[in-house]
Amino acid sequence: MSTIEMRLQAVWDRIAQAAAAAGRQPGEIRLIAVSKTFPAAAVSECMAAGQHAFGENYAQEGVDKILALAALQSSNVAAESSRGTGDLDRPARPEWHFIGPTQSNKTRLLAQHFSWVQSIDRLKIAQRLAEQRSADLPPLQVCVQVNISGEPTKSGVAPDQLLALVEQVATLPRLTLRGLMAVPEPTPGDTAQRQQLRRLRELKDELVDRGFALDTLSMGMSDDLEIAVAEGATMVRVGRAIFGERR
Numbered sequence: 001m002s003t004i005e006m007r008l009q010a011v012w013d014r015i016a017q018a019a020a021a022a023g024r025q026p027g028e029i030r031l032i033a034v035s036k037t038f039p040a041a042a043v044s045e046c047m048a049a050g051q052h053a054f055g056e057n058y059a060q061e062g063v064d065k066i067l068a069l070a071a072l073q074s075s076n077v078a079a080e081s082s083r084g085t086g087d088l089d090r091p092a093r094p095e096w097h098f099i100g101p102t103q104s105n106k107t108r109l110l111a112q113h114f115s116w117v118q119s120i121d122r123l124k125i126a127q128r129l130a131e132q133r134s135a136d137l138p139p140l141q142v143c144v145q146v147n148i149s150g151e152p153t154k155s156g157v158a159p160d161q162l163l164a165l166v167e168q169v170a171t172l173p174r175l176t177l178r179g180l181m182a183v184p185e186p187t188p189g190d191t192a193q194r195q196q197l198r199r200l201r202e203l204k205d206e207l208v209d210r211g212f213a214l215d216t217l218s219m220g221m222s223d224d225l226e227i228a229v230a231e232g233a234t235m236v237r238v239g240r241a242i243f244g245e246r247r
């Protein structure tokens, strides 16, 4: 097994164990492999090991990789069919999630190339995505990013502005609002970390109580995925534990 394959298997095992410990089914938690800074070849290797969903932080880097990977896959498929091996084991196209800071001048790239944008933090970005998402594509799946730690430099809407933003995003065409995402402040010890993750879950539950059909709680990374699963994460975004340390 390659290193990526072994690490991926270890992350799946961690998710399964955390789910079991929390009395949840492992299938309730989706893994997003965060491939930022790693090349398309690493994504391809990860797909060959069975991983389907990938996350990127920078719009241009993400789109370059999406296109490189599509080219790589079509040349693999062409090579297979010229050898007479069928399409049967052709890997499905990967599902791409944008998880990085959003900029107005990059929304068109996101609307054209990604399936999900998890990091909506202001109305203007959501409006641009709604305008720019082509009617030929399925609706863009979106999450609102919440600044649960209150750090001034962190992306995300403040919890007291969340309801107003969610109400507006939910009405936009071409977008499907799925839930909330957060990047907690790294804290020494689990307790403070857990409190931040729990806060995100409570915010989502409050919105569901108000009638918003949200099914996604995107939280948990390489270092805190077990706590996130215990606190109700439905998506964990894991980079280093799969691809190795970033330069």
Ligand SMILES: *Cc1c(COP(=O)(O)O)cnc(C)c1O
Binding pocket: 034, 036, 057, 099, 100, 183, 221, 222, 223, 237, 238, 239, 240, 241
């Ligand atoms: C980089 C990143 C991750 C993955 O972090 P790791 O510590 O490498 O697992 C997850 N979410 C976001 C928003 C990121 O920027």
